[in-house]
Amino acid sequence: MTAPNGQYAYYPGCSLKASASAYERSAMAVLERLELRFVEIDDWNCCGATEYFSLNRLPAYSLVARNLALAAAQPTHELVAPCSACYLNLRKTDDHMRQEPKLKEQVNRALAAGGLHYEPGTLRVRHLLDVIIDDVGYEAIAAKVTRPLAGLRVAPYYGCLVVRPFESDDPEYPTHMDRLLEVLGATVVDFPMKAHCCGGHMTQISEDTAFELIRRILHNAAAYQADVIVTVCPMCQLNLDAYQGNVNRRFGTAFNLPVLYFTQMMGLAFGLQPEALGIGSELVPAQAALNKIGQVPAETPRHTPKRRDKDALPMPSRQRR
Amino acid sequence: MPEGPNGRTFYQRVVQATPGGKSLAQCLQCGSCGGSCPSGPDMDHSPRQLFAMIMAGMEDEVLSSNTPWHCVSCYYCTVRCPQQIPITDLMYTLKQMAIARGKYRESGHVDFSNSFIGMVERFGRSFELGLATRYHLTHNPLKMVSKGTLGLQMMVKGRLSPLPESIRNMPQLTAILTEAKRIAAQQEV
Amino acid sequence: MTEERVGVYVCHCGHNIAGTVDVEAVAQWAQTLPYVAVARDYRFMCSSLGQELIEKDIKELGLTRVVVAACSPHMHEPTFRGVSARAGLNPYLMEMANIREHASWVHRDDMAAATDKAKALVAGAVRRALELKPLEPFKAAIKETTLVVGGGIAGITAALEIANAGYPVVMVEREPSIGGHMAQLDKTFPTLDCSACILTPKMFDVGTHPNITLLTYSEVEQVDGYVGNFTVRVRKKARKINTDVCTGCGDCWSRCPAKVVDEVFEAGLGYRTAVYRPFPQAVPKYPVIDVESCIYFQKGTCRACEKFCPTGAISFDQEDEVIVLSVGNIVLATGYKTFDPRQIPQYGYGRLANVFTSMEFERMVNAAGPTGGKVVLRDGVTTPKSVGIIHCVGSRDHRFNRYCSATCCMAALKFSHLVKERTNAEVYQFYIDMRASFKDYEEFYVRILDEGAHMVRGRVAEVTDAARQPGEEGKLIIQVEDTLIGRQRRIPVDMVILMVGMEPQEDAVEISHLFGIGCSTAGFFTERHPKLDPVATMTDGIFICGACQGPKDIPESVGQGAATAARVLSLIGQKEVEIEPIRAQIDESRCSGCRVCNTMCPYSAIDYIEELGVSRVNPALCKGCGTCVAACPSQVITGQHFTYEAIMAQIEGLLYDVRSGNGHKTVAEPQPVEVA
Known part of the structure; x- marks a missing residue:
């Protein structure tokens, strides 16, 4: 546990109070099991998503900095966000204020108009996934598993902002959630598109762009015979889940891939009831897939020759030198 | 080289408005950015080309390009750039400059951003239903039909709130944003 | 003290110094310093005209000390020491002030500050020069044997050139065979000639040359000494093969049941056995047993190779061997990964x-x-x-x-x-x-x-x-x-x-420490001068060639290998080498015999003389690093050429208030600090 006094400042972000309420419900249920204490920042505001930075950078930084200033008043230096976009904005603002003295000065001048101040570097901004994996650890999580997700083939979908540009794991081929899901007993499929883009706000602006990006991810998860896609971000969940029908219509495909949050998977493995985890609020229903838990999983399709196939050349290990 | 306000070139202004932007000088024109971009095929110039154009001082062409507006903020270009150029952040800078000069072509992006920010400035929180309605009503009323179906589904699942939620201390946030805008207005972009 | 007469020579270095430092002002100002008999500035002090200028002054004005304010002593100290010697002045009474790297190059944007700094550096050098003592260099015979580390194409070239000139070479190679990366290649650009066809004759020559001792599967563990007289300890790893009787017939590896991926020679694309010879043309022809993958060593049973070896060459009990070499020069050709x-x-x-x-x-x-x-x-x-x-x-x-x-x-x-x-x-x-x-x-x-x-x-x-x-x-x-x-x-x-x-090789930094040479942040070994001395290092007698110095292809590696050979042969031809007399000296009459210095010395150059109860420096091993000088609790060790007096005088000179004009004030004596 790296947080002093085991407490974390919690920044939910707007989605978790609306379209991603299932994420918050399941996260809170899981955190209780893991005995992590999250204290919601009082009167937090929106992080501006990707929109505010496009228009006017100083108000955008100031908007985010208000949250940092409010969080810094709490008796902890750990600030946690479950939404990847919120996490990035909070962390980017802290980082850029640290890098650029002029920005720090200007943002603090704006904050002063509201009687606030933020000293960059005060908080350590983290994503919920990183907190659970790094501070709790695989072993402690494994100890809480009462109903392993055996038989379920899951595609771990990280999306962009949890691993880029601030690298909490490899920015190209992260694996820390893979290991988490394995600890929960699931079969994790190789998933080359795991850190590719879900389309972000393009679903609102340019469907041509967004639906193709969503299609690629669904296509890849289906090709690797995943039963469920697991996400760490409300935007990713929304795009892959809510627009799956549109994608099917546009491309004549028949994807039927439920998209759940990693906290929902943890809750299921901890033996919590699906309803308590907000399962059922996804637009592509997950129940049929979840019924596979406990059954014998389908065999993983082989993509690489075995080391001792008669004629085959040795396959290099994945381990770096 | 055409110069802007205060005798600074377009290139210098772009670099100075972007944290870590100095590394733009080291661009190798390798195309890692354009190759990695998920929306690359939709862009009229690859990011790499924009950088060459910035260096050539082609301000009007750069700020009229649709490229920054297709950026989905995935940061693949940023982490893959061999010269550690903060490409995604440069795209934010260009969008801002384009708005300041009234140069962008595809208004959809800007108006969506504006709708979003309007909500935030009013309530301190974003409000998905209000956003969708306002944005699509002004832009693409026909789309409201399909979006409306989706919205209904979402509401049935309890994922779309019919009413906006507001923060308590709106006056504080307004004061902060007003001051930030005032400071921003004093500087050229 | 007879009246000292110091000559100060300020170099323009073309535009390099004069572009940033007001060299004329520095010279004029130096003229006002105590004991300075003459101060001049000149376009290129290192040119023959510049050198003649100094020589003439020494002779005609009777200079007793010379200060040259120019570039780094790494560059031209030997030049100006030579000037002094030719004019009859002990070369160790010449002092350099580095006003290029330390002033003009680092303060390009501030001419006034760069000029002030140059003046301070000159003042320090003048004060220091006044404290210098004449020294005589040691002479040492150069051992004719050369150590070549690394048996790739660069090392092979160096070894053959030296050996063909008639001098002994010891080649140490970490892998079981020499050949390096070139042995792995099929064709070579741009001619597309067969790599093995051009390499294997050279490998064969190394293996059979009467002047070359080949130590494969061996690594250098320790290096002591100095140019002409290095002592090198080499660990010859146990091959587990008695090479006196092995014929390289291959019966052992054809029967070996253990197969592992060959990550070295086959780059992971093929397999090899536990007892193996990396490739058919390997030199030497003997296999090795890889203990890590050998079933007998891991599980205790098998010994198939031993059963089938017709000459009884398998030697499971063989131990590593440590060999101590005495060599005059060292060529590093440790290659790349x-x-x-x-x-x-x-x-x-x-x-x-x-x-x-x-x-x-x-x-x-x-x-x-x-x-x-x-x-x-x-x-x-x-x-x-x-x-x-x-x-x-x-x-x-x-x-x-x-x-x-x-x-x-x-x-x-x-x-x-x-x-x-x-x-x-x-x-x-x-x-x-x-x-x-x-x-x-x-x-x-x-x-x-x-x-x-x-x-x-x-x-x-x-x-x-x-x-x-x-x-x-x-x-x-x-x-x-x-x-x-x-x-x-x-x-x-x-x-x-x-x-x-x-x-660079995984352990390039450790290798550079082992041999006492420089290494870039990337890990490539640093040459003495990138253009004019590309295969020498800052350590006399140690040379570098091939990809350990930076990425390069075969022709360039071969060129460098031959170049190191030329440098080594030129030293051997001189028969003896002059060695800097800058050494530590212990005043035995005041030594308490505490032996603190004995353990501090990184070169094990200080012995304790039991019968006298004092420590004594072995000048042959001492490198003049000064560690013992600083460590001695009784302050009875002196670093020659870097005496307390010379160092303090230089510091005082550096702290002259150059801006006050007369330049004679020193800063106030430091006050003792109250310790709570």
């Missing part, structure tokens, strides 16, 4: 079967390699119909190596030819910039273009098996911006070759 492409996961190496490294591909196209020279996919049978070759993997990249690995462009073109020749597949080259800048290289590039290689200018974004559109299923898709078209392309291919860059 290749970049591990798993650090770039988006290229899929280790995940996607048909992504190969360039070294794997070298082994694949080698007639003696795992596929017998057939170009096939990882399944070992399918011939690719299209091959993508990705340049600059791990090179020209801030995240990994910022430098260009220099050889990959040409090697990639060579691969293009070999793929075409053996499969007629389509070849795509993905490059950032084509670099073909030596003799016949550009012509080779054009020849490959003629052969129909598709050149795509763009650094590849990713290699994926995630098919997106028809035609991509079952292929490796190379996604790239074709920068000449300005458009993103997805090119499906069967096979991808990653041109992995060259990197």
